[in-house]
Amino acid sequence: MSDIPKRGPGRPRTRDKARALRVDDPIESLPPTARNLLDAARRILVRDGFTALSLSAIAAEADESKASIGYHFGNKEGLVVALVDSLVHEANRSIISETHRYPMGEQRLRALMDGEKRIVDDTDSFVALMEILPHAMRDGSLRSRVADLYADYRATVLDVLSAQDDPAYAELASLATLMIALVDGLSVQHSLDPDRANVAAAIALWEKMMRCVLRDLRMIDVG
Amino acid sequence: MSDIPKRGPGRPRTRDKARALRVDDPIESLPPTARNLLDAARRILVRDGFTALSLSAIAAEADESKASIGYHFGNKEGLVVALVDSLVHEANRSIISETHRYPMGEQRLRALMDGEKRIVDDTDSFVALMEILPHAMRDGSLRSRVADLYADYRATVLDVLSAQDDPAYAELASLATLMIALVDGLSVQHSLDPDRANVAAAIALWEKMMRCVLRDLRMIDVG
DNA sequence: GTCTATATTGGGATAGAC
DNA sequence: GTCTATCCCAATATAGAC
Numbered sequence: 025m026s027d028i029p030k031r032g033p034g035r036p037r038t039r040d041k042a043r044a045l046r047v048d049d050p051i052e053s054l055p056p057t058a059r060n061l062l063d064a065a066r067r068i069l070v071r072d073g074f075t076a077l078s079l080s081a082i083a084a085e086a087d088e089s090k091a092s093i094g095y096h097f098g099n100k101e102g103l104v105v106a107l108v109d110s111l112v113h114e115a116n117r118s119i120i121s122e123t124h125r126y127p128m129g130e131q132r133l134r135a136l137m138d139g140e141k142r143i144v145d146d147t148d149s150f151v152a153l154m155e156i157l158p159h160a161m162r163d164g165s166l167r168s169r170v171a172d173l174y175a176d177y178r179a180t181v182l183d184v185l186s187a188q189d190d191p192a193y194a195e196l197a198s199l200a201t202l203m204i205a206l207v208d209g210l211s212v213q214h215s216l217d218p219d220r221a222n223v224a225a226a227i228a229l230w231e232k233m234m235r236c237v238l239r240d241l242r243m244i245d246v247g
Numbered sequence: 248m249s250d251i252p253k254r255g256p257g258r259p260r261t262r263d264k265a266r267a268l269r270v271d272d273p274i275e276s277l278p279p280t281a282r283n284l285l286d287a288a289r290r291i292l293v294r295d296g297f298t299a300l301s302l303s304a305i306a307a308e309a310d311e312s313k314a315s316i317g318y319h320f321g322n323k324e325g326l327v328v329a330l331v332d333s334l335v336h337e338a339n340r341s342i343i344s345e346t347h348r349y350p351m352g353e354q355r356l357r358a359l360m361d362g363e364k365r366i367v368d369d370t371d372s373f374v375a376l377m378e379i380l381p382h383a384m385r386d387g388s389l390r391s392r393v394a395d396l397y398a399d400y401r402a403t404v405l406d407v408l409s410a411q412d413d414p415a416y417a418e419l420a421s422l423a424t425l426m427i428a429l430v431d432g433l434s435v436q437h438s439l440d441p442d443r444a445n446v447a448a449a450i451a452l453w454e455k456m457m458r459c460v461l462r463d464l465r466m467i468d469v470g
Numbered sequence: 471g472t473c474t475a476t477a478t479t480g481g482g483a484t485a486g487a488c
Numbered sequence: 489g490t491c492t493a494t495c496c497c498a499a500t501a502t503a504g505a506c
Contacts, residue, residue: 057471090472091489094501096378096471151384157260158378161438162296171440178444198452201436201444208435210430215384217394221401221424229421229460237452280489301481312491317483319489 050109057212058096058106061087065107070148074155077104104159108166111152112173118149119180128186133238136184137231143207144223150211177204192241199237206230273332281319281329283309288330293371297378300327325381331389334375334398341372342403351409359407359426360454366430366448369384373434400427415464422460429453 051059064086068077079100083090097103119139126132143149153170160166181200186193213221248330274282287309291300302323306313320326342362349355366372386445404423409416436444 054500055471068405073381075382080499090500091474091502092472101502151381154384155381156298157379157435158374159298161374161377167439171443174436174439175443194448195452198445198449201433201446201449202453202456205429205436205449206425206431207432209430209432210424212380213397213424213428213430216390216397220394220398222421223424225417226421226424226428229418230425232463233425233456233460236463237456240455240459278489286471302483313482314484314492315490323482 050106050113054106055096057088057092061090061093061096061103062107062110064088065103065112066152069107069155070152074159105165105169106167108156108160111149111156112169115149115153115173116176119143119177132184133231133234136181137227137234140203140207141227144211144214144227147211147215150208152214154212154215174204195241199234273329273336277329278319278365280311280315282315283311284326285330285333287311288326289375291379292330293374297382312387320432328388328392331379331392334372334379335392338372338376338396339399342366342400355407356454356457359404360450360457363426363430367433367437367450370434371439373431373438377438382444397427418464421455424444 051062054062061082065077065082068081068085072081079090079093082093082103093100093103097106126135149217156166156170160170178197178200181203182197186196190196208225210221210223215221274285277285282306288300288305291304291308295304302316303314305316305326316326320329347359372419379389379393383393401420401423404426405420408422409419413419433444433446433449439447
């Protein structure tokens, strides 16, 4: 629990001004050994869970020495923070790549629904998030990083659904919140019990409901 | 990881026929010491998370001895399974108590929405579930218990929404899946970031969407 | 920067007295 | 049934050689 590593670069720097720009890739700028360690940690997290994320396991998976973790990240907490940063960055990049412009209407809605389905199917990222979440809830710095991730999610979806001066802006913001919640919640049921939880049918119904409410808001033409 | 405790009552029995009846309270029938231990474990899980759920911590919190855990539950895994059972039972009881009969229509929808909001606000149960979920995903016996819990959730909500011979039965089942997913997903955003995630507005929009689709299915009269 | 070796802590399990 | 005392092991952290 000591906050100050005794030597080495220790905690990753550049949180202060970097966040506003949101251009830096936190892993890109790391020395190769540190990247190896982070990649190994990510694999272990997805494959075996947070409990299995021990320094020895990471070192073995990365084929590096245990001590190198202390050198590069200060301590285990530092490594976990760096890991969360890399997961957050990855998640943002994947969602932003789907923000391609369509005119508002049928095409854009299709792209959004397809993206949603794809995210529910991407088990790895979801598993990583599920493993991290309980710890993030209890750790200030992790928590704010993950909270920022969700805020960005919402902003991106809202951006897909509307313009800033949209008269129904507030309601579309709520719709974005609902969509993100649905992706998470359906992923839970899907991971637990793919047979009994019919997520495909649920998503189809959700699409119908979105059309229903968007028609009310007269945002799109639907058949 | 040894499956067979060397002495004592060991693993809780009566899964086979008990499940079909679903009347037994798994904690009610336990000796007082075991109940103390389970209650203590539940408090620690909610307060400090799964990582903090050590035998020493549980013994201290319950004011019992470490060895008593081995006696009553075989080993730590046995205790965790019993803990999950008790959480599942508690969750079922709380949702079943809300299944009071209203005629299909406005009243019943109101009761359902109120229940949903109340569950999102019940942070403790959700936190406990979040802590357990990642482990449940990786452990066969925990997984099936939690999966059963979700299946029961869906059945209960579906029961509130319809009768067995409802012509729109399949779609109402999907609606139940969506509702459960929403409760989980909104809880995540709410726990992470109550300020930026406006769950109240999101739930209000969800209600509007439900009315929209139920009107299409001509299930209820809405103003 | 990277390693080996080690100090220290804490967890889970259990023997054996009562 | 319950306790104390102990064993074994895994994990983190770090000193110090290279």
